[in-house]
Amino acid sequence: MxxxxxxxxxxxxxxxxxxxxxxxxxxxxxxxxxxxxxxxxxxxxxxxxxxxxxxxxxxxxxxxxxxxxxxxxxxxxxxxxxxxxxxxxxxxxxxxxxxxxxxxxxxxxxxxxxxxxxxxxxxxxxxxxxxxxxxxxxxxxxxxxxxxxxxxxxxxxxxxxxxxxxxxxGEISTASVLMFCLTFLWTPPHFWALALFVRMDYDNATVPMLTVTHGRRATRNHILVYTVLLAIFAIGLGFTQVGGPVYLATAVVLNALFLKGAVDIWRRDEAASEADNFKVEKSFFKLSLLYLFAHFGAILVDAGLTRFGVL
Amino acid sequence: MAITKEHELHKRRRSRNVGLGLTLGAFIAIVFGMTMVKVSSGDFAMRPTENSTVIDSGGSPDGD
CATH class of the missing domain: 1.10.357.140 (UbiA prenyltransferase)
Structure with missing residues (x-):
């Protein structure tokens, strides 16, 4: 045996x-x-x-x-x-x-x-x-x-x-669909900002990346488009049943900052980025990490305040 | 080889065995907990209509 x-x-x-x-x-x-x-x-x-x-x-x-x-x-x-x-x-x-x-x-x-x-x-x-x-x-x-x-x-x-x-x-609602949209539309600008300043070896693995297949200019354009769409849906979520004053204030401030970052990335060219070692792209990426955490955190705070009768 | 003797293989696979044991323990605790919550919240209670059909008809749903 x-x-x-x-x-x-x-x-x-x-x-x-x-x-x-x-x-x-x-x-x-x-x-x-x-x-x-x-x-x-x-x-x-x-x-x-x-x-x-x-x-x-x-x-x-x-x-x-x-x-x-x-x-x-x-x-x-x-x-x-x-x-x-x-x-x-x-x-x-x-x-x-x-x-x-x-x-x-x-x-x-x-x-x-x-x-x-x-x-x-x-x-x-x-x-x-x-x-x-x-x-x-x-x-x-x-x-x-x-x-x-x-x-x-x-x-x-x-x-x-x-x-x-x-x-x-037991249901799907506007609020839950918009929460889906929040992460869905956040992912592309978050990842493509990283792809602009980190050399990735997806090429070796033959995985097509936007920075390589369409170029870095197109990636900057894409970041801006997705950030604009994200801002619309993120602020829209504030007007559903999960929205509250904390969420709305967080969403307005963070989306303004995120939009500014996306516009800055869009206005730059490679020479400018390389000159300051991708400073704007890196700070946009860092902001994206805070962005998602703060949005969902704010939903949680509003839910807590509602549950405890503060709102 | 005596079955009580610890082989080098046992040492090598210790983390796997302990992890699997703890996972199975957690699984049992979760199933038990879920059952207790579901039973105490009445999720498995018989529907009133099912009870009343038997009682009201005097044993036969057709009233024979």
Whole structure:
């Protein structure tokens, strides 16, 4: 009798540890998923049992993590040739592709079924669609085909607040759709600003990036267009049921600053950017991190103030 | 080899085994917690119409 899983040739550094399986879930991306899903759940005008709310956020996070594992399974070939991703569990030889596929599929089914059991089947359906969209539409189909891949990938990352809202209310509403739009329209300017000042090796992996396929001038134009659209939807969200004075004040100030940053990027050329080492692009990127956190944080504050009868 | 002896393989896979154990424990706690919340909030209670049909008809839904 032999133990098929025992391979004495494997060394300590090659064999997968628990942390390697956790790394398949893309924990850094998961933090955004957890935060926005939590806001969507708490901003809903329906109170949810705290334990079921905790379970809902956990299962949404696990669903997001499962799609990350499936993304790593499919993209292991390009992960291996890019410096940023070469140390991921599959290219590092810690986890096999088959293991990542089985792990991702199992976790996907588990997360969807348990979200349905804990809350409702609309939320579970939205989570299933998010996983499908990220893995099949983005990763397998469009990521290697179009330089708009960032926009499409951003859509998948924008679903969690909508799922959180559906978990609480059992519905899709204008407010939840606008929360989706907030992350969806924020992703392109956030990422393309980074692409302007960080040299990425997507070329080696034959993934089309806007900065390369259409040039840096077109990228600056795109940043401005998406920022204008983002401002419209972000301020519009303030007039729905999740909006309040804190959100509106935050949205007006941050969108004014973000628009100014986008206009500054649009007005600059490469020579000006290189002269000051991409100062404007870097500060726009830093602002984008604060932008999303502050918007969802403000929704949370308004929801808290409403719940405690202050508003 | 005695089954009690710790092999080098056990040390190597310790984090995986401990992690899996804790995950399974958390899974049990979550299922138990969800069940308690659902039962106590009446999610699994029988609908009044189902009860009343049996009681009101005197045992037969047709009233025979």
């Amino acid at each position: 032999s133990d098929a899983s025992f391979d004495p040739t494997l060394t300590d550094t090659q064999e997968a540890q628990f942390g390697d399986y956790f790394a398949l879930l893309k924990p850094r991306v998961m933090t955004l998923v957890v935060f926005t899903a939590f806001v969507g759940l708490l901003a809903a005008p329906v109170s949810v049992h705290p334990f079921l709310g905790f379970c809902a956020v956990l299962f949404i996070a696990l669903g997001g993590g499962a799609s990350g594992a499936l993304n790593m399974w499919y993209d292991s070939d390009i992960d291996a040739v890019m410096k940023r991703t070469a140390k991921r569990p599959i290219p590092a030889g810690k986890v096999t592709r088959e293991e990542a596929l089985a792990f991702g599929l199992t976790l996907s089914v588990f997360a969807v079924v348990f979200l349905g059991l804990a809350t409702n089947w609309l939320a579970a359906g939205l989570l299933a669609f998010t996983i499908f969209f990220y893995v099949v539409v983005y990763t397998m189909w469009l990521k290697r085909l179009t330089p708009q891949n960032i926009v499409i990938g951003g859509a998948a990352g924008a679903f969690p607040p909508m799922i959180g809202w559906a978990a609480a209310t």
